[in-house]
Amino acid sequence: MTGSDPLGGVAARADLDGLVAPVVVACSGGPDSTALLALAAHAGLAPVAVHVDHGLRPSGAAEAAVVEALARHLGVPCRAVRVEVRPGPNLEARARDVRYEALAREAAGVGATAILTGHSADDLAETVVLNLLRGSGTSGLAGIPARRGTIVRPLLDVRRADLHALAVEVAAAAGVEPVVDPTNEDERFRRNWVRRTVLPLLGSGAERDLVPVIARQARVMAEEADLLDALADELLAAAGPAEPAVAALRGAPRALVRRALRRWLGPPWPSLADLDRVEAVLDGTRRATEIAGGVRVSRSDGRLRRGLACAIDADANDEGDA
Numbered sequence: 238m239t240g241s242d243p244l245g246g247v248a249a250r251a252d253l254d255g256l257v258a259p260v261v262v263a264c265s266g267g268p269d270s271t272a273l274l275a276l277a278a279h280a281g282l283a284p285v286a287v288h289v290d291h292g293l294r295p296s297g298a299a300e301a302a303v304v305e306a307l308a309r310h311l312g313v314p315c316r317a318v319r320v321e322v323r324p325g326p327n328l329e330a331r332a333r334d335v336r337y338e339a340l341a342r343e344a345a346g347v348g349a350t351a352i353l354t355g356h357s358a359d360d361l362a363e364t365v366v367l368n369l370l371r372g373s374g375t376s377g378l379a380g381i382p383a384r385r386g387t388i389v390r391p392l393l394d395v396r397r398a399d400l401h402a403l404a405v406e407v408a409a410a411a412g413v414e415p416v417v418d419p420t421n422e423d424e425r426f427r428r429n430w431v432r433r434t435v436l437p438l439l440g441s442g443a444e445r446d447l448v449p450v451i452a453r454q455a456r457v458m459a460e461e462a463d464l465l466d467a468l469a470d471e472l473l474a475a476a477g478p479a480e481p482a483v484a485a486l487r488g489a490p491r492a493l494v495r496r497a498l499r500r501w502l503g504p505p506w507p508s509l510a511d512l513d514r515v516e517a518v519l520d521g522t523r524r525a526t527e528i529a530g531g532v533r534v535s536r537s538d539g540r541l542r543r544g545l546a547c548a549i550d551a552d553a554n555d556e557g558d559a
Contacts, residue, residue: 266416268404269355310411379459469496
């Protein structure tokens with residue numbers, strides 16, 4: 238990106254094709270979302286900046302004020318929303334869930350055609366590494382989908398440093414500074430550890446910048462995942478999408494069967510361990526199993542059945558098909 242035209246340099250690599258005004262831009266006031274808001278305004282997408290305050294930091298109101306100043310400078314509407322993060326494990330995931338729920342409500346309220354988020358190529362690479370560390374299949378190694386439903390991530394081909402350069406310029410013109418999240422320095426959060434330690438160490442050993450390498454590989458995996466999903470959906474349709482016929486699934490390649498089972502179970506997507514247990518039910522080595530999300534999978538009359546979890550006798554799990 239040329240220093241003389243940071244907006245044009247980023248806009249050339251942003252994927253805004255096919256988007257129709259108006260759109261909602263999830264804007265924290267940080268560098269990535271600041272750059273995205275400027276790009277959306279420049280592209281004539283009539284963006285509405287939405288700031289979501291999770292109530293987790295005392296600086297929430299000040300950050301919302303930064304977003305309001307940015308929106309005012311760019312001549313676009315701004316909405317500030319306060320949400321409550323539900324109790325439970327994995328704070329990051331819980332905050333993300335309520336954030337997307339709030340963004341969806343705001344998008345519906347303003348008639349937006351899409352919700353834009355500022356994930357960069359660096360975010361994509363970090364997500365791939367995180368999913369690899371968790372143990373992931375093709376979809377996980379594809380990283381962050383560019384588009385899923387109304388959620389659009391147009392900056393996955395743009396580096397974080399380029400977004401930050403643009404954000405500094407936009408924020409300065411608005412008379413503010415981009416918001417800096419202090420938790421980004423805390424390596425107790427695994428993503429920060431991957432960003433600050435793992436990827437630099439791997440890059441040093443490989444003697445190259447690995448972010449574009451991983452991002453390119455993620456795009457290949459995403460294309461393959463889309464193909465597998467389409468084939469799995471065809472298999473599931475033939476087997477019966479509500480209660481798949483065991484015989485139809487058993488006759489297909491195992492990789493496709495696993496994909497079909499994953500699609501049948503649906504989001505939240507099952508772990509590999511959960512899929513192993515469901516496959517055992519399919520094969521008849523278990524009568525039933527319970528997986529994450531309170532779902533019980535059983536087999537009877539030659540079909541797989543899915544329902545709410547209930548008490549399952551541990552010994553019965555290991556019995557053959559009755």
